[in-house]
Amino acid sequence: MAGAFLITGGTPLNGTVGVAGSKNAALPMMASALLTDEPMVLDGVPRLTDVATLCRVLSELGVAAAWDGAGAGPSRALRLQVLDRSPVRARYALVRRMRASFCVLGPLLARRGRAVVSLPGGCRIGPRPVDLHLKGLAALGAELTLAHGYVIARAQRLRGATVDLSGPAGPTVTGTANVLSAAVLARGETLLRGAAREPEIVDLGRLLCRMGARIDGLGTDTVRVRGVDGLGGARHRIIPDRIEAATLALAAVATGGTATVTGVVPGHLAAVLDRLAAAGVELASGADWIRLSAPRPLRPCRITAAPYPGVPSDVQAQWTAVMALASGRSMVRDRVFPERFAHVPELVRLGARIGLAPGAAVVDGVARLSGARVTASDLRASAALVLAGLVARGRTCIEQAHWLDRGYEALDRKLARLGAVIERTEAALPALG
Ligand code: EPU
Numbered sequence: 001m002a003g004a005f006l007i008t009g010g011t012p013l014n015g016t017v018g019v020a021g022s023k024n025a026a027l028p029m030m031a032s033a034l035l036t037d038e039p040m041v042l043d044g045v046p047r048l049t050d051v052a053t054l055c056r057v058l059s060e061l062g063v064a065a066a067w068d069g070a071g072a073g074p075s076r077a078l079r080l081q082v083l084d085r086s087p088v089r090a091r092y093a094l095v096r097r098m099r100a101s102f103c104v105l106g107p108l109l110a111r112r113g114r115a116v117v118s119l120p121g122g123c124r125i126g127p128r129p130v131d132l133h134l135k136g137l138a139a140l141g142a143e144l145t146l147a148h149g150y151v152i153a154r155a156q157r158l159r160g161a162t163v164d165l166s167g168p169a170g171p172t173v174t175g176t177a178n179v180l181s182a183a184v185l186a187r188g189e190t191l192l193r194g195a196a197r198e199p200e201i202v203d204l205g206r207l208l209c210r211m212g213a214r215i216d217g218l219g220t221d222t223v224r225v226r227g228v229d230g231l232g233g234a235r236h237r238i239i240p241d242r243i244e245a246a247t248l249a250l251a252a253v254a255t256g257g258t259a260t261v262t263g264v265v266p267g268h269l270a271a272v273l274d275r276l277a278a279a280g281v282e283l284a285s286g287a288d289w290i291r292l293s294a295p296r297p298l299r300p301c302r303i304t305a306a307p308y309p310g311v312p313s314d315v316q317a318q319w320t321a322v323m324a325l326a327s328g329r330s331m332v333r334d335r336v337f338p339e340r341f342a343h344v345p346e347l348v349r350l351g352a353r354i355g356l357a358p359g360a361a362v363v364d365g366v367a368r369l370s371g372a373r374v375t376a377s378d379l380r381a382s383a384a385l386v387l388a389g390l391v392a393r394g395r396t397c398i399e400q401a402h403w404l405d406r407g408y409e410a411l412d413r414k415l416a417r418l419g420a421v422i423e424r425t426e427a428a429l430p431a432l433g
Contacts, residue, residue: 005386245268265288
């Protein structure tokens with residue numbers, strides 16, 4: 001049984017809420033523990049099912065993972081250390097569950113000379129090929145074959161090369177992570193062109209530098225790596241989760257509340273804050289916080305999800321939910337994943353007026369939504385349904401809420417602290433009528 005979120009909408013969210021460490025920074029960093037035999041300690045790793053899944057993948061690859069210190073939040077750390085360098089296989093059953101498991105390919109190959117990693121297969125947010133990951137590793141001298149659903153990679157020692165990591169939709173984030181974490185141990189210099197500029201990649205690069213890697217140009221689209229013979233352990237604090245921050249901010253905005261989101265890097269949220277201002281939200285920010293005060297109704301606006309520094313595709317669904325109550329027509333495009341609109345039919349069940357065009361949602365604002373039973377289909381689509389449920393009149397039941405645990409630490413508790421009427425049930429719900 002997957003559990004559900006039960007929300008009674010209509011209460012403005014007010015107060016202060018903090019964010020956890022970034023999921024999408026933590027995952028490739030955890031994979032980079034494979035690059036050294038020394039311990040790696042990552043501070044602020046969020047407690048998520050995706051983190052648990054990757055711990056399992058890593059454990060099957062000979063890495064011991066343990067939480068250091070009790071409690072939650074920034075004081076908690078994840079300690080990872082290679083104990084056995086012989087296993088090289090990441091199984092389909094785990095990689096299918098979480099595609100980011102594919103990030104073990106580069107580090108495994110660079111350190112162990114061999115990797116057998118399942119292809120991730122289909123994804124609910126649209127086609128997600130891994131051709132650029134493979135092209136990049138092949139350019140570094142890896143010998144790659146595909147057999148029985150697995151990538152089988154071999155290399156005596158990788159060698160530096162010039163690699164272009166941008167595809168038709170722009171750079172690839174985990175592809176950049178995979179090739180970067182392989183290039184650090186290659187012989188000679190690697191130039192990554194069309195590299196992802198996301199803060200999560202910059203953070204990964206910083207961790208690798210602490211381990212002894214030599215990397216320049218992080219945060220730009222051309223990253224230069226001078227390979228080294230070996231890497232050591234390191235301790236590193238993960239950046240705050242900008243997607244969680246944006247989701248909490250949008251929750252407050254959707255309900256017409258005033259909230260302060262703390263423990264954030266406001267610069268990482270610049271594109272989101274720009275769009276919030278366009279929608280009429282009053283904003284203030286300090287070194288590590290943002291405050292938002294929402295007007296009623298919001299102004300409609302144009303939002304285009306694009307690679308960093310654009311609005312993240314990972315908040316496109318949440319924006320679509322928020323714009324459902326704006327005073328007119330909004331256009332929400334997704335240039336990164338043009339088919340990532342599974343939330344739309346569920347939002348329509350809650351009373352939203354949204355039409356789909358290629359790569360975009362056309363949202364005609366309505367005066368109110370009404371609570372209903374809906375089904376979550378992926379992580380960010382689920383977050384969009386939570387936001388809509390918080391505003392809808394009456395009760396909303398979001399089934400398959402386990403999706404939220406993949407990427408949000410204690411979302412229900414954080415929203416409840418802001419005044420949301422939300423509870424979680426693990427009990428079986430009555431059959432659908
Ligand atoms: N692409 C290719 N070839 C490749 C790889 C990607 O054509 O080899 C295309 C994709 O189809 C897509 C675009 O490039 O159109 C960008 O995909 P990217 O590879 O950047 O996505 P990803 O690395 O698989 C990460 C995040 C996603 C986030 C995207 C975009 C992690 C673990 N995942 O995925 O996060 O949506 O970047 O920013 O970092 C989420 O957290 O909910 C999530 C899905």
